[in-house]
Amino acid sequence: MAESDRSAGAQKPQLKKVSLDKDLTKIVHVEAAAYSSARRLFAPGMALLFLAAAGAYSSIFIGAQPNAVFIIVAAMLGGYMALNIGANDVANNVGPAVGSRALSLTGALIIAAIFESAGALIAGGDVVNTISKGIIDPSLVPDTQTFVWIMMAALLSSALWVNLATWLAAPVSTTHAVVGGVMGGGIAAVGFSTVNWVTMGKIAASWVISPILGGVIAALFLAFIKINVIYQDDKIAAARRWVPVLLAIMAAVFSSYLALKGFKRVWRPDAITVLAVGAGIFVVALVLLRPWVRAKSEGMENRNESLRALFHLPLICSAALLSFAHGANDVANAVGPLAAILHSAQSGDIVAKVGIPVWVMLIGAVGISLGLFLYGPRLIRMVGEQITKMNPMRAFCVALSAAITVIFASGLGLPVSSTHIAVGAVFGVGFFREFYTSHSKRRRAYVKSHVRYPSPAASQAPSRDEVRRRKLVRRSHFTVIVAAWVITVPAAALLSAAIYTALTLLR
Numbered sequence: 062m063a064e065s066d067r068s069a070g071a072q073k074p075q076l077k078k079v080s081l082d083k084d085l086t087k088i089v090h091v092e093a094a095a096y097s098s099a100r101r102l103f104a105p106g107m108a109l110l111f112l113a114a115a116g117a118y119s120s121i122f123i124g125a126q127p128n129a130v131f132i133i134v135a136a137m138l139g140g141y142m143a144l145n146i147g148a149n150d151v152a153n154n155v156g157p158a159v160g161s162r163a164l165s166l167t168g169a170l171i172i173a174a175i176f177e178s179a180g181a182l183i184a185g186g187d188v189v190n191t192i193s194k195g196i197i198d199p200s201l202v203p204d205t206q207t208f209v210w211i212m213m214a215a216l217l218s219s220a221l222w223v224n225l226a227t228w229l230a231a232p233v234s235t236t237h238a239v240v241g242g243v244m245g246g247g248i249a250a251v252g253f254s255t256v257n258w259v260t261m262g263k264i265a266a267s268w269v270i271s272p273i274l275g276g277v278i279a280a281l282f283l284a285f286i287k288i289n290v291i292y293q294d295d296k297i298a299a300a301r302r303w304v305p306v307l308l309a310i311m312a313a314v315f316s317s318y319l320a321l322k323g324f325k326r327v328w329r330p331d332a333i334t335v336l337a338v339g340a341g342i343f344v345v346a347l348v349l350l351r352p353w354v355r356a357k358s359e360g361m362e363n364r365n366e367s368l369r370a371l372f373h374l375p376l377i378c379s380a381a382l383l384s385f386a387h388g389a390n391d392v393a394n395a396v397g398p399l400a401a402i403l404h405s406a407q408s409g410d411i412v413a414k415v416g417i418p419v420w421v422m423l424i425g426a427v428g429i430s431l432g433l434f435l436y437g438p439r440l441i442r443m444v445g446e447q448i449t450k451m452n453p454m455r456a457f458c459v460a461l462s463a464a465i466t467v468i469f470a471s472g473l474g475l476p477v478s479s480t481h482i483a484v485g486a487v488f489g490v491g492f493f494r495e496f497y498t499s500h501s502k503r504r505r506a507y508v509k510s511h512v513r514y515p516s517p518a519a520s521q522a523p524s525r526d527e528v529r530r531r532k533l534v535r536r537s538h539f540t541v542i543v544a545a546w547v548i549t550v551p552a553a554a555l556l557s558a559a560i561y562t563a564l565t566l567l568r
Contacts, residue, residue, distance in 0.1 A: 104435040108144055111431055115140035115424050122420050128406040131209060136424060138216045139399035143428025145223040146235050146395055148436035151177060151429065152444045153232055153463075153483035154383035157456035160445025161369075163376040166438055172377070173384045173437075174430040180388025181426035185396075185417070196240055197247035197255045199413065205405045207250050210564050212405075214249070215242030216398040218557035222549065227436060230443050230538075231545035234478035235394045240264060241553030243398075249558035267477045268546055271470060275482035276489025279462035282307075283490055286454050287497065296363050304371050305350040311375055311461050312350075313343035315382050318464040321471055332472065372453035379460035387479060388429065396425040444484060449491030449534045462486040484542060491534035 119136035123129045155169040164172070202208045219238035226233040240261075247255045286307070293299040317339040320330050330338070354371060361367040396417055404415040445451055451459075463483045470477040 107431065107435055111144065111428065112137045112140050115428070118420065118424070122418070126407065128209075131213075132403055132406055135213060135216065135399050135402040136421075138213065138220065139395050139421070140424050140428045142216055142220040142223070142235075142398075143392070143395035143425045144432035144435070145220050145227060146391060147177070147429035147432025147434075149223050149227045149232055149440055150235050150391055150480055151384065151387065151433045151437055152440035153480050154387055155380045156441045156444030156446075157451055157459040157483075157487065158376045158380045158445070159441050160451035161372075161376065161453045161456035163373040163453050163456060164380060166441065168377075169380060169441060170434055170437065172381050174433055176381045176384035177388035177429050177433065178426040180385035180390075181392035181429065182422060184385070184389040185392050185422055185425075195257055195260050196243045197251070198257065199411045201251050201255045202247075202411055203251070205409050205411060208405050208411050209402050210561055211243070211246035211250050212398040212402045214246040214557045214561035214564060215239060216402075218242040218245065218553050218560050219394070222553045222556060226545050226549070227440060229541065229545065230439060231542050232440055232444060232480050232484050233545050233549050234480045235391060236478055237264065237268075237546075237549045238553045239394045239398070241550035242557040244550070245554030245557030246561045248554070249561040264550070267470070268481065271466065271477035271481040272485025272488065272546075274469070274477075275462050275466045275485035276492070278465055279458040279486035279489040280493035282458040282461055283455060283493055284497070286458070290368065291365055291454070296365065296368060297358050297361055300358055300368050300371060301351075301355055304368075305347055305354050307457070307461075308350050308354075308375050309343050309346040311379065311457070311464075312346035313339040314461060314464045314468065315379065316342040317468055319382060319386060321468060369453040372457045376453055376456055376460065379457075379464075383460065383463065388426065391479070392422065392425040392429065395428060396421050399424075443538070444487060447535060448484075448487050448538050449494070451487075451490075455490045455494075458490055459483065459486040462489070481546060488534055488539065495534070 116133045116137045119133050120129070123132050151173050155164065155173050158164040159166055159169045197211075199208070202211065216239075219235070219242040222238050222241075223233060223235055244256055244261065286303075289303050290296060290299045317335050320335050320338055357371055358367075361370075400415050400417045400421055403418070403421065405411055445456075449455075463479065463486055466482045466486075467477065467479060470482075
């Protein structure tokens with residue numbers, strides 16, 4: 062009896078200890094769950110806080126004037142669209158640099174936010190076309206109230222569509238979303254006769270032309286690098302010969318790109334001036350880059366991995382410049398309809414172009430940067446890492462192709478999408494790698510003479526199926542992205558028409 066009492070007394074502390082451990086484990090799990098929930102709610106909470114701040118901020122400038130409520134709501138919708146542009150569109154500018162490890166994700170977010178904001182505020186333009194891309198005829202809109210509702214429907218529908226695309230991890234054209242929104246609202250308000258179908262035909266053609274053109278140009282540059290640098294026996298000598306030329310081409314192209322797209326507010330050069338600027342920058346860059354590449358390549362091993370360091374700095378510069386030009390151009394997708402609503406509500410008339418107040422531009426710039434930080438990393442990783450494998454040489458080809466294609470398309474007057482071009486260039490690089498891996502005799506000879514296999518079991522080169530499994534562009538991403546591109550305009554148009562109808566029923 063005494064022994065049983067003693068054993069029971071000894072077990073009590075052990076039972077208390079086990080119970081305490083279980084309680085502590087439960088507390089840890091509760092804390093982890095709370096922390097996880099807080100992280101999930103942080104981004105939506107910050108986004109809602111920004112929209113409330115945008116509304117309050119706009120009320121300072123609007124005051125108690127007529128239609129103040131509509132303008133404040135429009136300012137919040139403009140901020141919502143800016144958040145979605147930052148979450149979706151900016152990934153195309155920095156994704157390849159992040160995927161190639163030339164930039165960390167944090168560094169890319171900081172650079173993109175700074176240069177997107179700078180592009181929007183410094184070179185975003187002091188006027189904006191009220192009817193995006195001339196889609197509808199303003200003379201057919203019966204009154205300013207109808208026009209305001211069209212712009213409200215266009216702004217909300219395009220923002221909702223881009224938000225859905227971001228959730229689906231599909232980089233889409235925010236410009237095309239706004240075009241679809243304006244078209245749908247215009248058709249719902251006035252009819253099909255208000256739409257400029259010639260302009261719509263050009264935009265539809267750009268769905269096909271811009272990604273193919275971007276992909277072909279990126280593939281051609283990658284082919285040049287592979288043939289003239291990567292598969293040369295003396296890679297360092299080949300790099301010293303050709304890398305300065307490639308980087309000088311990039312400097313010339315980006316200077317021309319910025320002259321055309323980045324400084325519209327302060328400078329509008331003609332084609333001859335742009336060509337002269339590009340040629341001058343090419344010569345100067347070539348003179349400066351030859352000694353830089355030679356010094357950078359001193360002591361490098363004769364390996365492909367060594368060459369990647371030569372492209373890191375150019376990729377960082379290209380990400381910054383693409384972000385600047387994007388901020389200068391695409392901020393209009395957020396603030397253009399807002400500026401149109403503001404002008405019509407205040408003046409009572411409909412004009413083709415309106416001025417953009419600084420406070421309106423500031424909402425767009427801050428919204429793009431905040432959307433990038435809150436929701437951009439997912440799309441950045443998808444564009445840079447998940448479509449196809451990136452390295453600095455491939456990312457360089459993507460960035461260079463994006464700038465060249467925009468310049469070429471602008472010269473032809475095609476309303477191309479920078480998103481379609483950049484992602485098309487990523488596809489082009491991936492599909493070229495598939496083709497080159499399968500068909501290049503030179504590559505097979507190079508692999509046979511340079512690759513040493515660690516064991517007899519691995520003495521055979523990878524099979525075609527194994528190579529395709531490692532190298533192919535992910536078809537699931539390709540299918541989703543192309544489908545999203547095709548339906549962006551009609552989806553935004555249908556959504557806009559539905560929203561316009563609902564708004565007219567409520568007024």
